[in-house]
Amino acid sequence: MSSEVARQLGEDLALASATGGGGTIVSAQVVDVTDTGTVNLMLGGALILDVQCADSYRGRQAGDWVAVRPGARPVVMWRLGEDPGALDEDAVREIALDAQAVRAATWGTGAPAGTGWMQATAVFVRRAADGKAELYAQVGSVVEPPEESTGAVPRPATISATESGSWRSGRPDDYASYPMQGDWTGGGNRRGAWFYGTKVADACQGKTVAKMQVTFTRRRGSGANAKRPLHLYLHTYTGPPSGQLGISHGPEELLSLSVGGTGTATLPATWRDRLASGTSRGLAIYANGSRDYMAVSGGTIKITFS
The missing domain is CATH 2.60.120 (Jelly Rolls)
Structure with a gap:
């Protein structure tokens, strides 16, 4: 649909909403999410291109039913139905693979067993902006980790x-x-x-x-x-x-x-x-x-x- 046709449809929907005494929100289905983050909508039987979305509409996907504020320039306000969450399984997996985390915490009076350990000459701690603690160990030399074990799943x-x-x-x-x-x-x-x-x-x-x-x-x-x-x-x-x-x-x-x-x-x-x-x-x-x-x-x- 051309921008002029989309504009006219938006004005007609806004006028119908104003004169009919109903609400100012209509439902529509997302046809595609575009390369610029806008969406193409099927609204009132017409294809409307490059519709802007409010920040509250997260995780945009083709097939979503959404609430749309009609007007000369329609805007998607939110997704209808249950909130699937901001992160899917693949996104969580990638974050977990890239995060620095403490794998295990142990202690003792002797040196640790196994290879790859580095002796800390000083330990520093600070509180980050989010209130969580950051731990830093100063070492004399860096020891490279061992080769990836055969049981580990390679990163995507x-x-x-x-x-x-x-x-x-x-x-x-x-x-x-x-x-x-x-x-x-x-x-x-x-x-x-x-x-x-x-x-x-x-x-x-x-x-x-x-x-x-x-x-x-x-x-x-x-x-x-x-x-x-x-x-x-x-x-x-x-x-x-x-x-x-x-x-x-x-x-x-x-x-x-x-x-x-x-x-x-x-x-x-x-x-x-x-x-x-x-x-x-x-x-x-x-x-x-x-x-x-x-x-x-x-x-x-x-x-x-x-």
Whole structure:
């Protein structure tokens, strides 16, 4: 929906609310969260783009039902239903992995058993701004920790694409700055791709992969505004080819986005295994015709191990 249509709809809703004697809050469903933190809403049967949100609306996700204050510029006030909390399990896990914590507290009259201990020549303590105590031990020399034990779960790895682009008519497309799928003008279907070199397989070497997730953003200014699926494929290239981009093992429609929307998809187990082993090297998109035409950025892969 254009900004003028969105403005008019907002004014109509505000007028209807004022003349009808009802409240000034209406409900709507979030279609997508955008790359700028705004949301695309389905309100009154119309798609409204880039709606601002109050700070009270935390953990924004596609599919949320929200309370909206109508007007010339509608604003999302809060999520309807139960509060899922500010942090999900993955976020808590990442915070815990990065935090410095006391693993165990023991004491005795002799030196501690085992390796890796450092003798403190002085101990300092202070009270932080939040009232909690901070402990600092001054040591003569730093001893590196032992190698990670085989029983420890490796930290998740985040892999960004080293290069990306689009191909058309059997060659790189000089007119497309981002990966694209489909055809808008009749010039031929585009296929886009993300390249990671050998980084994905290198990160997985010697580890057991539990999950791979990839995050995409649908760019503005290409195709229809409504939600459309990404047609995902695998490819075997470590970098962009000079000729046609070959694709395989697809399509998988794991994610649909409206214009400006950002979303994360979990890759199928077979794709995860191929990428982890290096049999496949990256991700691609391809569609036929104008219905699912779009430009896409992102392509960051998060790998979780077990």
